[in-house]
Amino acid sequence: xxxxxxxxxxxxxxxxxxxxxxxxxxxxxxxxxxxxxxxxxxxxxxxxxxxxxxxxxxxxxxxxxxxxxxxxxxxxxxxxxxxxxxxxxxxxxxxxxxxxxxxxxxxxxxxxxxxxxxxxxxxxxxxxxxxxxxxxxxxxxxxxxxxxxxxxxxxxxxxxxxxxxxxxxxxxxxxxxxxxxxxxxxxxxxxxxxxxxxxxxxxxxxxxxxxxxxxxxxxxxxxxxxxxxxxxxxxxxxxxxxxxxxxxxxxxxxxxxxxxxxxxxxxxxxxxxxxxxxxxxxxxxxxxxxxxxxxxxxxxxxxxxxxxxxxxxxxxxxxxxxxxxxxxx
Numbered sequence: 001x002x003x004x005x006x007x008x009x010x011x012x013x014x015x016x017x018x019x020x021x022x023x024x025x026x027x028x029x030x031x032x033x034x035x036x037x038x039x040x041x042x043x044x045x046x047x048x049x050x051x052x053x054x055x056x057x058x059x060x061x062x063x064x065x066x067x068x069x070x071x072x073x074x075x076x077x078x079x080x081x082x083x084x085x086x087x088x089x090x091x092x093x094x095x096x097x098x099x100x101x102x103x104x105x106x107x108x109x110x111x112x113x114x115x116x117x118x119x120x121x122x123x124x125x126x127x128x129x130x131x132x133x134x135x136x137x138x139x140x141x142x143x144x145x146x147x148x149x150x151x152x153x154x155x156x157x158x159x160x161x162x163x164x165x166x167x168x169x170x171x172x173x174x175x176x177x178x179x180x181x182x183x184x185x186x187x188x189x190x191x192x193x194x195x196x197x198x199x200x201x202x203x204x205x206x207x208x209x210x211x212x213x214x215x216x217x218x219x220x221x222x223x224x225x226x227x228x229x230x231x232x233x234x235x236x237x238x239x240x241x242x243x244x245x246x247x248x249x250x251x252x253x254x255x256x257x258x259x260x261x262x263x264x265x266x267x268x269x270x271x272x273x274x275x276x277x278x279x280x281x282x283x284x285x286x287x288x289x290x291x292x293x294x295x296x297x298x299x300x301x302x303x304x305x306x307x308x309x310x311x312x313x314x315x316x317x318x319x320x321x322x323x324x325x326x327x328x329x
Contacts, residue, residue, distance in 0.1 A: 026056045027263050029252075030068040031085040034203060034284075036061035041283035048279070049270050055263055063201045064166045065250075066091065072255070073098055082258035083267065085125075089249045089307065090170050092122050093314030102256040106268045111289045113249050114305050122251035123268045125277075126286035129245035129302050130171045131221040131238035132158060133206075138215060145242040146179055150190040157196040158216040159205045163321045166201050167248065168218050173324050174313060175246035178306040184320070188327035198328065221245060221299055226285045228297040244304030250286065 036042040036059035046057045062068040065086035072079050077100070087095055095101055103120045113124050132149070134142055143149040149158075161169035180187040196214050199205040209217035221240065227233040252271065254264045270276050277288040282295060 024054060024056050025260055025263060026058055027053075027082050027260050027267055028058045028060060028080050029083045029085050029267070030060050030062065030071060030079075030081040032065045032068060033061040033063055033201070035059070035086055039283070041279045044279045044283055045271065045276060048275055049267055052270075053263065053266060055260075057267065063203075066165055066167060066170070067201075069095055072100060076100070077257045079255060079257060081255055082260050082264045083252055083254055085250075085252040085271075086167075087122065087251050087253065088167055088171075089117060089247075089251070089310055090167065090174060090313055090317070092119065092251060092253075093310050094317075095253060096121065097314075100255055100257070101253040102258075102261070104254055104268060105265045106272060108272065111272060112291050113289050114247055115307060117249050119251070122253045123272060124249050124251050124289045125268075125271050126280045126284060126289055127247060127249045128286040129221040129247055129305070130168055130175055131219060131223075131240065131245050131302075132216040133209070133219045133223045133236060133238050134216045136235055136237050142237070142239045143241075144239070146176070146187065146191075149194070149239075150187070152194065154193045156194055156216075157214045158194050158218065159208050159214040160195055160198050160218040161202055161205050162198050162200055163324060166199070166205075168202050168205075168220075169198070170317070170321070171246050171248055172218055173317075173320050174308050175306060176324070177316075177320050178246060178308055179243045185323055185327070188324050192327040195328065220248075220285070221302060222285045222287065225281075225298045229282060229295060238299065240299075240302045242304070244306040245302040247305050247307040249289075 034040050042059045049057050062071055068084050069087060072081055072084055101121050104123055106123050108118060108123060111124060113127050117124055160172060163169035163173045176187050177184050205217050206219055208214060221238040224236040224238055227236045252268055258264055272290060277290040277292055280286055280288040
């Protein structure tokens, strides 16, 4: 026991010791758990970037990108994060309002996301569309719109994510508002009987669906591609709605407090380069922001795209979330 305590004391001193001038700099990226996971794009991006940067790339995972933003908000200018990766167009205005982010110097002229979204302070690196995923054997005639979904028997159950903690849940709030407008409150009251649970993050929701706890799960149009390509399983599909599917554009931003601004810009340049973007489709299971060929197994893009303006989202998100949650009380 005394040897163990001595070893721990030495380790603590070593970790607390200041870095020597010759040590490699560490670039710290706050992101969501699925991005940093062993099966996510993080390890591949780390390997590729570290091969050229003369640095160490460290991903620090929260349960969601909203969780990563909350952590930075709590830490403020003392945060050790250089980059927050995985925010989206629904949360960029909130991120800007913190005053913690700075402009980037990444050349984004070759990137192409729906609607041509671009910003001086956040770099888009992939995009996707929210959708309800189902098993084709269990649902040979899936709903083609929200009205058909809401009119299914109450025994038909779906799993969704909490809009306060998970971007898919927040995306659903905006999706319903974009489709129903002033009638959103009524729409939520019709949808609520089908919701078996509301989880804190996407991973928990999707696992519940895979375990057979629900008939549908709020996820992405690209989720079936994972099953087809990674598992050779063609039994999953994503419902594309007549009204359109709501768009999510994922972005990354650099913190003003970062002592490695040049390195941070280099990483975002690598992330949006051909080498970085080739990792996205079959590791993050989203569409890359750089136009590249997708592997077989991805569905065509939805015929209709829905996306509310950033400023409208920022001004109304709190009230819209409350409107949604009221239906589940």
